[in-house]
Every structure is written in C-alpha cells, then in structure tokens.
Amino acid sequence: MPSETSKRLKTYELTIRAMTPDDIDKLHELSITVLWPHRPSDWRLLLTLGKGVVGCDPIGRVVASGMWFPMGDRYATIGMVITSPRLQALGGGRWIMKHIMAQCENRDILLTSTRAGYRLYQSLDFQMVAPVFQHQGIAAFIDRSKLSVTEGIREFDTNDQQSILQLDNTAFGIDRSRIIEAILEKSQGSVLVRDNRIIGFALCRKFGRGHVIGPVVAQNGDDAMALIAPHINQHTGHFLRIDTAEQDSPFKTFLIEAGMPEFDTVTSMRRPSFKNEDSEFHSFALVSHTLA
Missing domain, CATH: 3.40.630.90 (Aminopeptidase)
Structure with missing residues (x-):
C-alpha cells in the first residue's frame, strides 16, 4: 500500500482513507456529480462485494473514490473510480488508482473505462480488450x-x-x-x-x-x-x-x-493482457x- 495518505494537487490537498458504509450518502452525491446513475442501494451492494478508498478535501467532503473486487486469489476488477470535476485534470484519479492497484496484491486486473478515463488507464499499462x-x-x-x-x-x-x-x-x-x-x-x-x-x-x-x-x-x-x-x-x-x-x-x-x-x-481493459x-x-x- 502506498505510504502517501495525503497529496497536494496544486493548491488542493487530499487525504485518503478506507471506504465505509457511513460514506454511502456522500458517495452517492459524488457519483451524481459525474452523472453516474448509481443509487445508494447500488453503492451498498458494491461495498458488500469489494473494498475501496475515498479521497477527502480539508473539510472532510468525499471528492474521489475507487473500489476493487477480488475474484479468487488471481483476479480482480477495479471500478467506481470517480474524481470530482475539479480534480479530473489534477492527477487525483492516478493517485486513487495507485492505492487501489497496490491493494490488489499482484492480481490480474480487469476494468471498464469511460472515455474520460481511457488515457489514464492506458498510461498504467492497461490494454484494450473490447468496446462495450x-x-x-x-x-x-x-x-x-x-x-x-x-x-x-x-x-x-x-x-x-x-x-x-x-x-x-x-x-x-x-x-x-x-x-x-x-x-x-x-x-x-x-x-x-x-x-x-x-x-x-x-x-x-x-x-x-x-x-x-x-x-x-x-x-x-x-x-x-x-x-x-x-x-x-x-x-x-x-x-x-x-x-x-x-x-x-x-x-x-x-x-x-x-x-x-x-x-x-x-x-473493457486488462492488466496484464490475457485471453479467456x-x-x-x-x-x-x-x-x-x-x-x-
């Protein structure tokens, strides 16, 4: 796990911590900001299946998130990687991804990338599998x-x-x-x-x-x-x-x-690339x- 639990993005300082069920309402608000349709109950289901981190601003607001979901000891999916619009160009997504990938413990990783996230995941050595x-x-x-x-x-x-x-x-x-x-x-x-x-x-x-x-x-x-x-x-x-x-x-x-x-x-992207x-x-x- 990266030891860097806080990061200054230009003039914006974030801290990172584990995601908990108490964050669901704030996570719902975050997903609304990027026009994702997830309801609180959708977030709740994801939290029963995986683990995540949240990035918080100096007054405790959740402004970034990321989750991973183990599939046995060899594989995992990563998802719900969200940064508020203000942080999208400041490297917040990369910082979140580094923490999530470290938790995946060398598993092969599968994720689904939006257009906005494609260049980030490509820079992290994810390879395209197929359009969805x-x-x-x-x-x-x-x-x-x-x-x-x-x-x-x-x-x-x-x-x-x-x-x-x-x-x-x-x-x-x-x-x-x-x-x-x-x-x-x-x-x-x-x-x-x-x-x-x-x-x-x-x-x-x-x-x-x-x-x-x-x-x-x-x-x-x-x-x-x-x-x-x-x-x-x-x-x-x-x-x-x-x-x-x-x-x-x-x-x-x-x-x-x-x-x-x-x-x-x-x-759909994978790291490293592998074929069923x-x-x-x-x-x-x-x-x-x-x-x-």
Missing part, C-alpha cells in the same frame, strides 16, 4: 413467437444456482461465484433448458434509473435474445439497460427494437461496468 456498448431506454414489447428460439425458456429456480455459476465460470473464464451469488439474490432470472440441461441464463435486477439485464450467458445470439425477451416484456414501458460487447447486427437490432438504442460506448479459453458458451451482457 451501453444500450438503454424505455422497454418496448417483444413478440416472442417471432423469435428463432421459442421453447425451453422458464423462470429461474433456486435449484438452478449451481448450473448458473458453472455456466458463468465457463463463459467468463474466471470464477466469480461470490459476485454472481450476490447478484442472484437481487435478481429475477430466466434459464434455457434443452435436453434436460441448462444451457443459458439471463438475470435482471433494479439498478440506477430502472432495471439492468445482466449477466447473460448463452451459446449463440438467438438463445440470448430468447433469454432476454421475458425481462424486456416484464418491464415494457419502463427504463431498462443492458451492457454488451456484442457487435452482431441481429443482436443489436433486437435491442434497438426492444426500445434500447445504443447510448454510450466504454472500453475458447468455450461453447459466451457472455452476452455484463453484470455491470464495475463488476464486469
């Missing part, structure tokens, strides 16, 4: 009878948990069971069963302005669309979001027709930008 497309909007009803896959979709059952954890592990390439278990507790889910075997799933939970779909694991785009459709129909007329690295035209067209046009593009093993299963949607 944020689709969101007011959900529009999908006629499921017109989809290529119309059978085998049912609601998630608690007995499905181990199958879902295994599918996610296979598709993502890293065991993140603790994260998925926590998301399952907050989610409604759909699974695809074929030949008495679960071969895909999609989860949907409250987040930000409405609900978010993710993660989604399936063998192909047709299966993924069939898994997502029940969640779209359940939230027709309400705000819905999905984050995907898919560039497949039919899949993206499906999201647009469902009322979720592309809103923004961010970048090939698998018959594929991740069609992130859990979130923070949790990958």
Whole structure:
C-alpha cells in the first residue's frame, strides 16, 4: 500500500482513507456529480462485494473514490473510480488508482473505462480488450413467437444456482461465484433448458434509473435474445439497460427494437493482457461496468 495518505494537487490537498458504509450518502452525491446513475442501494451492494478508498478535501467532503473486487486469489476488477470535476485534470484519479492497484496484491486486473478515463488507464499499462456498448431506454414489447428460439425458456429456480455459476465460470473464464451469488439474490432470472440441461441464463435486477439485464450467458445470439425477451416484456414501458460487447447486427437490432438504442460506448481493459479459453458458451451482457 502506498505510504502517501495525503497529496497536494496544486493548491488542493487530499487525504485518503478506507471506504465505509457511513460514506454511502456522500458517495452517492459524488457519483451524481459525474452523472453516474448509481443509487445508494447500488453503492451498498458494491461495498458488500469489494473494498475501496475515498479521497477527502480539508473539510472532510468525499471528492474521489475507487473500489476493487477480488475474484479468487488471481483476479480482480477495479471500478467506481470517480474524481470530482475539479480534480479530473489534477492527477487525483492516478493517485486513487495507485492505492487501489497496490491493494490488489499482484492480481490480474480487469476494468471498464469511460472515455474520460481511457488515457489514464492506458498510461498504467492497461490494454484494450473490447468496446462495450451501453444500450438503454424505455422497454418496448417483444413478440416472442417471432423469435428463432421459442421453447425451453422458464423462470429461474433456486435449484438452478449451481448450473448458473458453472455456466458463468465457463463463459467468463474466471470464477466469480461470490459476485454472481450476490447478484442472484437481487435478481429475477430466466434459464434455457434443452435436453434436460441448462444451457443459458439471463438475470435482471433494479439498478440506477430502472432495471439492468445482466449477466447473460448463452451459446449463440438467438438463445440470448430468447433469454432476454421475458425481462424486456416484464418491464415494457419502463427504463431498462443492458451492457454488451456484442457487435452482431441481429443482436443489436433486437435491442434497438426492444426500445434500447445504443447510448454510450466504454472500453473493457486488462492488466496484464490475457485471453479467456475458447468455450461453447459466451457472455452476452455484463453484470455491470464495475463488476464486469
């Protein structure tokens, strides 16, 4: 851990300390300043899954944050790296990142970078993996009878948990069971069963302005669309979001027709760069930008 617990950025002095649940209201205010949609309950969930630091100004206001989330002993994700607009050009983000990366204890790190953060992460030796497309909007009803896959979709059952954890592990390439278990507790889910075997799933939970779909694991785009459709129909007329690295035209067209046009593009990055093993299963949607 860097020993530098205070830093002067030009005429602005910050101190750094561990993030605690008592900071949630201040963290919510901070995320609002950069137009991020996280609610206090979203911050609270993240604090149950990871650790973080906050940067405070001389009168104790939280003006910067950063979190990391272990996935076993080898991997971690970094997220919620926020600096107030005043500090964005003064090196506050780099200072926060140095502290967070030191806590990760030589793990391979995955993060999702906004446009504003890309140059910072690139300077810290993170390598681009793929663009991630944020689709969101007011959900529009999908006629499921017109989809290529119309059978085998049912609601998630608690007995499905181990199958879902295994599918996610296979598709993502890293065991993140603790994260998925926590998301399952907050989610409604759909699974695809074929030949008495679960071969895909999609989860949907409250987040930000409405609900978010993710993660989604399936063998192909047709299966993924069939898994997502029940969640779209359940939230027709309400705000819905999905984050995907898919560039497949039919899949993206499906999201647009469902009322979720592309809103923004961010970048998945890793340090050091590594590649998942090939698998018959594929991740069609992130859990979130923070949790990958």
